[in-house]
Amino acid sequence: MTVERVLPTQEARDLIALVRELAAKEVAPRAAAGEAAGRFPRDVFRTLGAAGLLGLPYPEEHGGGGQPYEVYLQVVEELAAAWLAVGLGVSVHTLSCHPVAAYGSAAQREELLPAMLGGDLLGAYCLSEPQSGSDAAALTTRAAPQPDGGYVVDGVKAWTTHGGVADFYTLMARTGEEGARGISCLHVPAGLPGLSFGAPERKMGMRSSITAQVRLDGVRLPPGSLVGEPGAGFRIAMAALDGGRLGIAACSVGVAQAALDTASSYARERRQFGTAIAEFQGIGFMLADMATQIAAARALYLEAARDRDAGRPYGPKAAMAKLFASDVCMRVTTDAVQILGGYGYVEDFPVERYMREAKVLQIVEGTNQIQRLVISRGLARPGA
Numbered sequence: 001m002t003v004e005r006v007l008p009t010q011e012a013r014d015l016i017a018l019v020r021e022l023a024a025k026e027v028a029p030r031a032a033a034g035e036a037a038g039r040f041p042r043d044v045f046r047t048l049g050a051a052g053l054l055g056l057p058y059p060e061e062h063g064g065g066g067q068p069y070e071v072y073l074q075v076v077e078e079l080a081a082a083w084l085a086v087g088l089g090v091s092v093h094t095l096s097c098h099p100v101a102a103y104g105s106a107a108q109r110e111e112l113l114p115a116m117l118g119g120d121l122l123g124a125y126c127l128s129e130p131q132s133g134s135d136a137a138a139l140t141t142r143a144a145p146q147p148d149g150g151y152v153v154d155g156v157k158a159w160t161t162h163g164g165v166a167d168f169y170t171l172m173a174r175t176g177e178e179g180a181r182g183i184s185c186l187h188v189p190a191g192l193p194g195l196s197f198g199a200p201e202r203k204m205g206m207r208s209s210i211t212a213q214v215r216l217d218g219v220r221l222p223p224g225s226l227v228g229e230p231g232a233g234f235r236i237a238m239a240a241l242d243g244g245r246l247g248i249a250a251c252s253v254g255v256a257q258a259a260l261d262t263a264s265s266y267a268r269e270r271r272q273f274g275t276a277i278a279e280f281q282g283i284g285f286m287l288a289d290m291a292t293q294i295a296a297a298r299a300l301y302l303e304a305a306r307d308r309d310a311g312r313p314y315g316p317k318a319a320m321a322k323l324f325a326s327d328v329c330m331r332v333t334t335d336a337v338q339i340l341g342g343y344g345y346v347e348d349f350p351v352e353r354y355m356r357e358a359k360v361l362q363i364v365e366g367t368n369q370i371q372r373l374v375i376s377r378g379l380a381r382p383g384a
Contacts (some may be wrong), residue, residue: 023082031083038207049119062113069305073250080254085209091247096123100242103228124166126157137180143173149223153216163212164197183233194219194264195253245322247303252325259336259354318380325370326361333358
């Protein structure tokens with residue numbers, strides 16, 4: 001089913017039409033084989049970059065698309081519906097660019113952003129560590145300041161999307177005291193001596209998206225690598241994650257919509273006892289619930305995006321959107337498998353892949369338990 005979208009401008013409508021065409025011709029036809037082979041689709045990202053889709057929510061003056069988040073997220077949803085590894089990859093790249101765009105110096109924005117947003121480069125975001133996941137402030141990767149203004153970095157980052165295939169890494173490392181106030185943000189180009197990567201993780205789903213450890217052994221960063229003020233890294237990381245969580249919400253809605261479309265089509269065509277199974281109340285009500293939940297999840301992430309675009313606080317609402325949309329995605333994909341019955345459990349239809357992919361969306365960019373913590377803390381503040 002083609003989702004009817006309410007978009008603010010003709011430019012945005014043309015953009016969505018372009019994305020749908022690219023998704024149908026260049027992305028979706030390769031998803032099943034790419035996932036089965038665990039092959040990273042770098043050329044797909046080059047195609048998206050050439051179409052201007054890797055810098056959509058950033059200013060045109062720095063090479064971005066100048067689009068509001070409301071529009072950018074709907075692009076992510078369309079791509080995720082075609083192939084989650086691609087939609088989520090665009091979200092991760094956008095997240096990786098945020099610190100330089102929002103907190104970098106004028107010189108950094110002028111020097112780095114055109115290449116980061118221009119479509120040829122792909123970014124990765126390095127926050128989590130083997131022993132530091134939800135407790136991000138406990139990270140131990142250390143960046144030692146040098147007399148020339150550069151840094152020498154030692155440590156290991158874990159669960160890094162695009163680890164080993166990215167062209168740059170946005171790194172959170174300890175430059176001072178223990179705790180959140182001692183963390184800084186650094187820009188790390190790929191290819192530096194001492195920068196290496198673990199073997200790709202063997203994942204339940206989204207196997208074509210490379211997830212690997214990033215290892216830094218005496219990596220020497222030049223002067224100008226610090227993004228923002230020393231010790232501001234944790235605040236920068238959390239601000240970036242607010243936008244990233246909306247990206248995961250959009251991905252969740254995209255995968256759920258793809259599962260619903262497959263299940264609905266199958267239910268209209270599959271006949272039992274002389275009638276299409278979509279006519280049976282047990283199946284019809286499942287489809288109705290799936291569609292309702294998807295519509296609600298989409299409305300929630302778009303509302304949060306409009307708050308972001310208007311400059312209003314949106315962090316707790318982003319957490320709500322990520323929490324709700326990813327839980328919806330898990331329920332919808334599970335129900336899609338059930339509707340297809342035995343066919344849902346085999347690779348002839350994509351719903352078994354959607355179900356495996358859905359699980360990671362409840363984990364990345366902060367587990368859904370952490371989202372509940374963010375939401376509840378927001379409610380506990382005076383005047384909430």
